[in-house]
Amino acid sequence: MVRSARQRLLAFLAQLALAALIACALAWLGQNVLDNMRERGIRAGFDFLVEPAGFDIGEGPLAFEASQPLWRAFLAGTLNTLRVGLPAMLLASALGLLIGLGRLAQHPVPRRICDALVETLRNIPLLLQLLMCYFALASLLPDASHALAPAPGVLLSQSGLFLPAWRCEDSCGWSWPRVDGFGIDGGWALTPEYMAVLIALSLYTAVFIAEIVRGGIQSVSRGQIDAARSIGLRPAQVLRHVVLPLALRAIVPPLGNQYLNLIKNSSLAVAVGYPDLVSVANTSLNQTGRAFECIVIVMAVYLSLSLLTALLVNTFNARVALRGSP
Amino acid sequence: MISRSLHTLLLLGGLLGASLTAPVAHAGKTLDTIKQRGTLQCGVSTGVAGFSLADSQGRWAGFDVDFCRAIAAAVLGDPNKVHFVPLNSQQRFAAIQSGEVDILARNTTWTLNRDGALGLSFTGVTYYDGQGFLVPKKLKVTSAKQLRNAEVCVQSGTTNEKNLAEYFRGIGVKVRPVVFEGFEASFKAFFSGRCQAYTTDISGLAGVRNKEAPNPDDYTILPEVISKEPLGPAVRRGDDEWFAIVRWVPFALIEAEELGITAANVDKIRAENKDPAFTRLLGSGEDTGKNLGLDKDWAYRAIKSVGNYGEIFARNVGPESVLKLPRGLNNLWNKGGILFAPPVR
Numbered sequence A: 001m002v003r004s005a006r007q008r009l010l011a012f013l014a015q016l017a018l019a020a021l022i023a024c025a026l027a028w029l030g031q032n033v034l035d036n037m038r039e040r041g042i043r044a045g046f047d048f049l050v051e052p053a054g055f056d057i058g059e060g061p062l063a064f065e066a067s068q069p070l071w072r073a074f075l076a077g078t079l080n081t082l083r084v085g086l087p088a089m090l091l092a093s094a095l096g097l098l099i100g101l102g103r104l105a106q107h108p109v110p111r112r113i114c115d116a117l118v119e120t121l122r123n124i125p126l127l128l129q130l131l132m133c134y135f136a137l138a139s140l141l142p143d144a145s146h147a148l149a150p151a152p153g154v155l156l157s158q159s160g161l162f163l164p165a166w167r168c169e170d171s172c173g174w175s176w177p178r179v180d181g182f183g184i185d186g187g188w189a190l191t192p193e194y195m196a197v198l199i200a201l202s203l204y205t206a207v208f209i210a211e212i213v214r215g216g217i218q219s220v221s222r223g224q225i226d227a228a229r230s231i232g233l234r235p236a237q238v239l240r241h242v243v244l245p246l247a248l249r250a251i252v253p254p255l256g257n258q259y260l261n262l263i264k265n266s267s268l269a270v271a272v273g274y275p276d277l278v279s280v281a282n283t284s285l286n287q288t289g290r291a292f293e294c295i296v297i298v299m300a301v302y303l304s305l306s307l308l309t310a311l312l313v314n315t316f317n318a319r320v321a322l323r324g325s326p
Numbered sequence B: 001m002i003s004r005s006l007h008t009l010l011l012l013g014g015l016l017g018a019s020l021t022a023p024v025a026h027a028g029k030t031l032d033t034i035k036q037r038g039t040l041q042c043g044v045s046t047g048v049a050g051f052s053l054a055d056s057q058g059r060w061a062g063f064d065v066d067f068c069r070a071i072a073a074a075v076l077g078d079p080n081k082v083h084f085v086p087l088n089s090q091q092r093f094a095a096i097q098s099g100e101v102d103i104l105a106r107n108t109t110w111t112l113n114r115d116g117a118l119g120l121s122f123t124g125v126t127y128y129d130g131q132g133f134l135v136p137k138k139l140k141v142t143s144a145k146q147l148r149n150a151e152v153c154v155q156s157g158t159t160n161e162k163n164l165a166e167y168f169r170g171i172g173v174k175v176r177p178v179v180f181e182g183f184e185a186s187f188k189a190f191f192s193g194r195c196q197a198y199t200t201d202i203s204g205l206a207g208v209r210n211k212e213a214p215n216p217d218d219y220t221i222l223p224e225v226i227s228k229e230p231l232g233p234a235v236r237r238g239d240d241e242w243f244a245i246v247r248w249v250p251f252a253l254i255e256a257e258e259l260g261i262t263a264a265n266v267d268k269i270r271a272e273n274k275d276p277a278f279t280r281l282l283g284s285g286e287d288t289g290k291n292l293g294l295d296k297d298w299a300y301r302a303i304k305s306v307g308n309y310g311e312i313f314a315r316n317v318g319p320e321s322v323l324k325l326p327r328g329l330n331n332l333w334n335k336g337g338i339l340f341a342p343p344v345r
């Protein structure tokens, strides 16, 4: 369909007008809320972000303590969200692939196990799984002064899993975890909160991915497989060179949805005390009273993360989609 | 939990929606709304023993609950015309701002920032408290200063979370906060051994220890009191008449204790005692209610339904309760405490 330059200009202007209208409406709503809040004696505005936070954040790649400004707390929270979200995506994908293949296995034992896994995990609310996982970890592990040492330099206790870490402070060197006072100091710590969120989120997402994988594989027509077999490929080769590439077309778009869900579900972390973005925002919200502003920040961050994920998935999808197919 | 965050979001949505139409509260508006509605909306905690806890029939009891009942009795003539709204530390301020509750009676500390920036006003102090630490006895800790590298469970959005950071930075001891949004998750994690200490107001610690611990005798409260936590009710800002009612009902209950008036003897005293101090308070003489937009008997009904301050204290948090807290600062000014109600006249 070829459109004249005039038509294109008109369409463009119409879009511009619509965007402007929406922006105005949002600005008006926002202004209205802020005005009303001021009138009710609620302080409003984003200036609070430069004030010292007053609370500590227990863990994360970005060290944070009470005297630092609030914007940094939000940054630390966002990094904590990613710190659990990204590894969970990888884990969920790997597990999902395994379970999905398992459900298609010829042999009944792996098939039944995978069936059972999928049916249980996807029918129990994630929040419950998360709490169960957390309290299981917290009550099964020994306390810090009786920490298990499964390998040299590795300590496992209710305070978490501690691994040796390469640290550069004054000089570089290995930092070994050791029991000190009532806890474990040094090394690299994965807290029970982190592990619980990671495990629960990965398992829960994995079973949905498994279903997508299964569906994708089943969508590959028998004819293709028979053809591959008839030219002498072994079953593993058939899977790798024929079935998976074809199945990927059906798998990638819904997989992207699962990644989006995973990012959003990670906000449940606050239930078990993992300091993710939502947890930090809730605390800031309560300490400063800037509820509206804090929620706007959280929404903006989640929206950006989701859009970014969607963009990556779409780019990848454009690559794997068969040329010439709709 | 997501549903809780959602709750906050909904409240804010309400603020946004309301802001488009409703004007700001005018003096007297809250009282009219409550009378029209026929119930008082009272924001309480989701379940802190001694302060506000619902039993298996959903009937609320506790120190904060009784103040709401007293206000309902004064305003609506019936201590049972209260609808209790359970709120965790996070949700409480949004609930009062958005108008979901008329009064927040939820072991909430009065601070300058909350009074100044949140669109609410504290009406006074009903319980003078301070923050402390609960630890398992088996750790053999006798002072908070020994908690080096300990993990401390705390609920988010509380003054406690900030005091914790400040206190340990001040004494140069490193601890790690483990911050929970929900109250229940926070103390469950502590009792499962996840944290070596639990921190909140001492009144809250007494409830956690005596009501929630698998075995209370395994836990002890450390001697350090690291902050001032004056707990009291708050109302939405901008309605002076309602503010005055919520401020004066507790004063009347304190005055009743000073005069020795109890739920049991109030009728007898009202009938027999002609001393103006008594007749003023009990509505059998000078009318004090008109100053508050209420009738003569407002304080009489409050005392009759929940008893005086001392009775409320003893029943919910004092010797007759599981908390067994001493009166301490919360005794009358002439009995060694700092409770001092301005004259009800």
Ligand SMILES: N[C@@H](CCC(=O)N[C@@H](CS)C(=O)NCC(=O)O)C(=O)O
Residues within 6 Å of the ligand: B045, B046, B047, B048, B087, B088, B089, B106, B107, B108, B109, B110, B155, B157, B158, B159, B160, B182, B183, B200, B201, B204, B205, B229, B231
């Ligand atoms: N007084 C402090 C702490 C009050 C507070 O929220 N305490 C917790 C621990 S006892 C609580 O009441 N939680 C009950 C809930 O969230 O329902 C404040 O105002 O920030």
